[in-house]
Amino acid sequence: MSYSLDFAGLLPYLPEFIKGLKMTVTLTVISTFLGLVLGTYCAIGRMAKSKLIQGICAIYIEVVRNTPFIIQLFFIFFGLPILGLKFTAWQAGLIALVLNLGAYSAEIIRAGIDATPKGQWEAGKTLGFSRWQIYHYIILPPAYLRIYPALVSQCIIVMLGSAVVSQISVEELTFAANFVQSRSFLSFESYMLTALVYLLLAILMRKVFMLLKRVLFKSSVA
Template structure:
């Protein structure tokens, strides 16, 4: 085996990789924020005393957690147009990522909520607070703190999983790597560089969440 590594051949495609990184960061930030919002509402719905709401949330969560992400993505991008709903690759990618993160984060957040001592609910009622006020101001903040490391890990998984949206031609980092290797035939170099970039983004993302935790909870580093 006499393969000559040639990373210099990737230099002309620096802007392509940079554009892919930018798109990956963009869809990760948007899908993380929206996905956690969806997860929070679904977690609240799962513990709701309204059976119909709890059932709907349960079906959504189980359906999402027990089907492959790429199937969900293809259904949104290729399947929905059959019903008259045509989405761009960017829109479909965001919706699929939010849909996926929402289901997984819902169960994580629900675990944090269920771990809340009953005394917190009783204390809120004693103060004359409504159920909504107790949930938002007393139950939810410590619930987030309890499950924060798990949520961070799930968000990083979503960032790494965003590589799948390259299958619908959304021009993120993996799409850029595929494009570069198809032009240069430097597959080894292209994907090594891409793997290192994903590793760097994951570390950077964890550090960002660590700083956020210090602001939100005054907690030690993850």
């Protein structure tokens, strides 16, 4: 049995792929920023003096890290409306991505904070800094630098995982691929092209993060 590849057959559907790509990039950028912010505060919360804050952060992290992402997504989109919390597909997808990255990045960031010498805490207190000022100016910058590669990898994983939100009809890249192959019957070509685009996005994200590293940590990176 022979099969002739027909990538030219996808040309009429190029606008669908571009639309899906834009949605994937939008979800990735927003969820990466919000997820890292959430992860930072949760990491700090895990080390808070309040047992209640520690417990809330710990429960959130354990629940997200030990349940499938697709179940989290379905719960937000299909389950929460029963409680009166209704979201559009896009909103539900974004919330799920943010919560997922927040939980995983929290543990990575906490590891970076744990590696900070205790002397730096004492130095901050000696200078009269508040707890938040010590985190902001003394603890977090070197902590982020230590765990930066791990954070980058986690953000890329979340970008790739965004394909799952197509299951609730968010019109991102995978949704576009499903739509195109159902209309053109060029399944092999549609998914091969989509896989290539995801690969290029992952490589591009890593390049962008490396450029950001030079900007954010220019005093520490040679």
